[in-house]
Amino acid sequence: MTGKFISIEGIAKRYPGAGGGEIAVFEDLWLSMARGEFGCVIGHSGCGKTTVLNILAGLDAPSEGTVIVDGQAIEGTSLDRAVIFQSHALLPWRTVLGNVAYAVTSKWRGWDRAKVRAHAQTFIDLVGLTGAEHKRPSELSGGMKQRVGIARALSITPKIMLMDEPFSALDALTRGTLQDEVRRICLETGQTAFMITHDVDEAIYLADKIFLMTNGPGAVLAEIVENPLPKDRGRIDLHRHPYYYAVRNHIVDFLVSRSKSFASDTPGHDPRDVPVVRIGKPELTIASVSDLSHDESKQTSWSGLSRPSTSS
């Protein structure tokens, strides 16, 4: 571990309930990430994923607990934490360049126009929108809008990128190319990223760590799945990797059955010490894949097909 760059410490979010009491969306949530890591949260709707992200962003305050980023407890929003919104949230009266430049001038107030423009242009080029700078959001496709959202978030060179289901509104093809872009950019820049998703494949492709949350209300962080796939994985042949189905099945099993009954099945669950799941080689080895030597260490913890072993 390279220390805790992001540390969520015992946060809870409660809303006043109908009968005068309080309903907790989630309670006593602990979660940490190292610098440069890509974390994905998966869970059903209503488990408070978006609330966790909003608290991280500073848009929402927890009812209890604190969030520490880079050694400092967060207070409100910050230019260190950029958000990519699900609905892209571009300002429709500004052009592509105008939207990115708005973020740039917000971070660097003193910059003159030419400098702001050049800086914004760099990030527009980075997301592959060169030539569309002067278009308005209404003239762009859904995928292009989200590219602008990504460029805007990156342009302020944040410490963390927070993404709330950024690709869920896009068609499968566009989603694929944007996933590639985000992965490339995060790897190139060593960006720390925290993403919410419903898409298991997206999580396996992008994330280093996958956080599984149980169903709300009263949701808890059940497991942290470490992604056993190599760093240089490609989206196209992801499913050919020998560990792919083991990871996928584990997550899908969790979402389908265990997320509902987790609390009753696991009475001794310690929210401060969430089990880390390391998935090893499946017993049914795929014949065509021969080279697994680079993941020797992870194979040992695998004990069966139905359930992986857990260790903290």
Add this chain to the structure above:
Amino acid sequence: MTSSLRFRAAILSIALFLAFIGIWHIATRGTGNIASMSPEYAKLMGLTATQGKSAMPGPLDVGLKLWEHLQRPFYDNGPNDKGLGIQLGYSMARVGLGYFLAVIVAIPLGFLIGMSPLINRALDPFIQILKPISPLAWMPLALYTIKDSGLSAIFVIFICSVWPMLLNTAFGVAAVRKEWINVARTLEVGTLRRAFTVILPAAAPTILTGMRISIGIAWLVIVAAEMLVGGTGIGYFVWNEWNNLSITNVIIAILLIGVVGMLLDQILARFTHMVTFPE
């Protein structure tokens, strides 16, 4: 095909106009029922009785008179005989001033109401009661306190145009999408800059719609206000010409009120179009 639709609509408009003029002309052509009377009495009775001429002017009378007015719109022969241009100018100046004051008050206040739920709740009962009051009901109070009929008319314009702008601004500001506000928040944009760079552009179409409604109401009210206040203005002109029994001039004034109202509306519509953004 839009061009052909526009062409056909224009043809129909012209046809309807000609039909209206034709019916008007026939209806006011004269009854032909001439009573026999002594010449002295006939002089007193006028053309209606002696030659069977209709009391209602026909389109030709109105057209000729309008042409006469358009030849010299800015003449000034004393208090009761001024050109139509001057009268309309007075009315527009009053509307402009009252409306401008209303903009200055309504838009900042609307911003405050839209941004603060507390102020919204606190001011709501006042607005609800003040809004439905006919602007002319304020006139006696205005005359008594301001002691100047011209300023009272401006006040009446102010009070009638303030409400649509206030309510639309408050609504537009309160309805700015949460995600746009969140963008500004995550970028640590200060309150004032957020108001000008996010809330104002986002609410501008709604605010301009309120301003467009207001200018329409202000133009409606100025005629009535000037009838009461007297002295100058197109409303006064209408009433003065009624007292002169010059129906021709009354019709011309009605026509011009309509034309100016349309122009004012079109100007605001153009502004609204300029700030509207496609999504």
